[in-house]
Amino acid sequence: MTDSLLGPLLELQGLRKAFGALKASDDIDLTVLPGEIHALIGPNGAGKSTLIAEIAGGLTPDAGQVRLFGQDVTGWSVAARARLGLGRTFQVSSLVMEFSVLRNVMLAVQARSSGAFGFWAPVRRDARLRTEALGVLDRVGLTRRAGDPVSALSHGERRLLEVAMALALRPKLLLLDEPMAGLGPAGTRELTAFLAGLKTETGMLLVEHDMDAVFALADRISVMVYGRIIASGSVAEIRASAEVREAYLGDLHEAPSC
């Protein structure tokens, strides 16, 4: 266990995935170190979502290795990787719509503590699950909404609930797939501050289009274009890189609409 704490949380080695002629992951190497926020940026269609899916376990790479906490998990299921300590949020909120906000988080707490099994005791009145879930909701500032159905939440609140469910798993590594999408400037500032405060708890791989958030949060940035990582380095290095400017940032400044 000590080894896994010293080594990288996530290590991708030579990951390849093609859909027909399209190389979505083209020899990807990437690490996330303990206590680090590693941001992954790139234009739409660069293969970021494919990469997230390969890390989370939804897609199997054609070649290469995914290592989590020092362990080769390439063939593992989504659920097995989650149990190992991988939390994630989805680009499009993925919640249990018919459950209340509290019950969504309670399900996450339950998943971490006992899984599916427990056939008799009423889950709604489970004081241990409730207390812990309310604690997590308090952290993201959703306590007021605990009893409401998810369908009644605003877009921004749903994003926060996604984060709460991931946190309830007490992950060692968080995959954040565009957490700021659609949040608006105030919401983005709040979530940025919140994520910055999480760094001591968990490492993060952050896929994000909002450059202010990326530059504020990231310890390292990797730039992905056409399935390849074309540059990787500190914020200052990436800002200074001519190649990145040309391939990505330059485009963005000329066409801020995306």
Added chain:
Amino acid sequence: MAERMREPLVNAVLVLALLIAPLTAVALDEPFYVGLASRVAILALAGVGLNLALGSGGMVSFGHAAFFGLGGYVAGIAALHAFEGSAFLAWPLEIGGSESMIVVWVVTLAVSAVVALAIGAVSLRTAGVYFIMITLAFAQMIYYFAISLPTYGGEDGLSIYLRSSLPFVDTGDPLSFFLVCYALLLSALFLTHRLVNSRFGAALQCARMNPERLATLGIAPFPVKLTAFTLSAMITGLAGALFAELNGFVSPAMLSWQRSGEIIVFVILGGVGRLFGPVAGAALFILLESFIGGWTDRWQLVLGLVLLSVVLFARGGVIGLLAGRARHD
């Protein structure tokens, strides 16, 4: 608060009515209606089983007649060998028939569980229409297997000359047999109530609504669904054993796809995922069958119209109509 109490109230009235009907029938010396109430209780039990898979787990099984019929054949075969004094299996273990209802139930639960694990393990790798079709295909395989078994009556089925017995209960008495079925129905309702509201139930509902989310939390949906499918089959199988004993007869018709369809109809009529839905659905079905069916052979036309209106106008079925929308908290 009044709104919250409506569904339990509707459920209580429903269950009490099902108890009072045969008691009244006995008092009025109308034994026919006691048998009818037993039919309702047994078919409701079959529906309660399916509702666990279909309503809570979102698994539209079009093959639950397989379990219903297997239960029936366990009862029939046990009775046949007990009657003949012959052996079901001579080697390596000698297994004969049985006149004990408890033995019939235990064997039924075991057989249903084993078959459901096998069918579920294959079928649950698919979803949607494919799941419906593959469960249908498995049920049809068992149907044709039963037809090709001359020892057990083949196409003609098997008569049960003597209903199996329970300690302290005269199962031959119609009212006592009804009460046995009724008690099992209530037990199944109570068990599924606990199950659906437990940690397992929470995971099962998430598996239905958002399986990807469940996996992301670290719970693989497949074993959760397989467990629910197996429990569901066991309940429906038990109903089948009672049904064969009620009729004194089991035939491949109990395994037919029409029977699977009927069990789905109970669930939909009553309200998918509503705990007492199958009770309301089976009761309505039997009432239509006996009363409109007594008046015209085309009673299924009326059933069709009722089903159509339920699907179009009352998505929560009879329970939804009486008790309002399902609560989620």
